[in-house]
Amino acid sequence: MPIKLIGKKRKMIQAFDEKGNMVVCTIVEAMPNWIVQVKKKEIDGYNAVQIGAFVKKKTTKPMKGHFEKAKVGILDKLIESKVDNIDEYSPGQEFKANYFEKGEYIDVIGKSKGKGFQGLMKLHGFAGMNATHGCSRSHRLGGSTGWITGPGKCFPGGKRASRMGGDRMTVQNLLVIDVDVEKNLLLIKGAIPGMRNSLIYISRSKKKIKADKKSKK
Numbered sequence: 740m741p742i743k744l745i746g747k748k749r750k751m752i753q754a755f756d757e758k759g760n761m762v763v764c765t766i767v768e769a770m771p772n773w774i775v776q777v778k779k780k781e782i783d784g785y786n787a788v789q790i791g792a793f794v795k796k797k798t799t800k801p802m803k804g805h806f807e808k809a810k811v812g813i814l815d816k817l818i819e820s821k822v823d824n825i826d827e828y829s830p831g832q833e834f835k836a837n838y839f840e841k842g843e844y845i846d847v848i849g850k851s852k853g854k855g856f857q858g859l860m861k862l863h864g865f866a867g868m869n870a871t872h873g874c875s876r877s878h879r880l881g882g883s884t885g886w887i888t889g890p891g892k893c894f895p896g897g898k899r900a901s902r903m904g905g906d907r908m909t910v911q912n913l914l915v916i917d918v919d920v921e922k923n924l925l926l927i928k929g930a931i932p933g934m935r936n937s938l939i940y941i942s943r944s945k946k947k948i949k950a951d952k953k954s955k956k
Contacts, residue, residue: 741846741943742820744772744834745792746925748849748933754916754926764916767847767925769836769941773811774828778819786825790834791817818940836923839915844944845925846911849933853905863898908932912944 749766756762776789791806791814798806798813806813809830822828839845859865859881868874868882881900885893910931917926925941933939 740821740823741945742788742790742822742828742834743818743848743940743942744769744790744838745816745818746770746939746941748931748935748937748939749924750935751930762916762928763930765927765929765931767927767931767939767941769834769839769923769925771923772834773809773814774830774832774834775806775809775811775814775817777825777828777830779825785821786823787819787821788825788828789817789819791815816938820942835920836918836925837920839918839925839941839943841915841918843915844912845915845927846909846942846944847913847927847931848907848909848940848942849931849937851904851906851908851932852934854903856900857903858900859898862901862903865898 746767746769749768751763751765754762754764770792772790772792774788775791778785778787778789780786791811793815794812795815796813803813811831858879860867860879865881867879868877870878881898884897884899885891910929913931914928915925916928918924919926931939
């Protein structure tokens with residue numbers, strides 16, 4: 740299973756491929772990540788690595804000792820990834836943008852932009868009422884959602900006006916156009932969820948891993 744690295748979405752740009760076609764891309768900063776803890780099946784019940792990023796100055800005493808044990812600085816964000824082969828990783832190991840290669844596919848997890856409380860037309864794509872005479876102040880309402888006599892109520896789970904956005908989303912199989920090792924930047928084809936400078940998690944695509952396993956066979 741691929742490990743997840745912590746990064747930041749910087750901005751979107753337009754790039755051009757070798758044929759001169761315009762490609763919409765996202766610039767992602769793959770922050771330096773360090774392994775803080777290696778969990779083994781014999782001790783913890785499963786194989787996983789705890790990875791941290793974003794150096795900060797202060798933390799609690801227990802967490803300070805946790806970071807000192809791995810011989811890394813105090814980190815702000817931590818994430819855990821299950822892995823198959825635990826022998827490849829060790830505490831204090833560092834990962835940067837060069838962990839990914841140009842031309843490979845990755846998966847990105849982010850939090851979508853929050854759009855606040857929205858009505859049925861914007862949130863669920865309802866058509867709305869007739870915009871003619873006789874439809875008094877009901878143009879953007881959803882209409883009746885309940886039954887008549889039996890059972891005479893609205894069932895739970897129906898579409899209602901509600902909060903929109905702010906959801907954890909995953910975009911799979913995004914192509915890495917280029918890797919800037921010096922600045923720790925990834926140029927990714929397509930859009931990823933989130934605002935500028937929002938936190939994201941990057942991992943190698945399962946599509947790439949399956950292809951590698953077939954080639955080894």
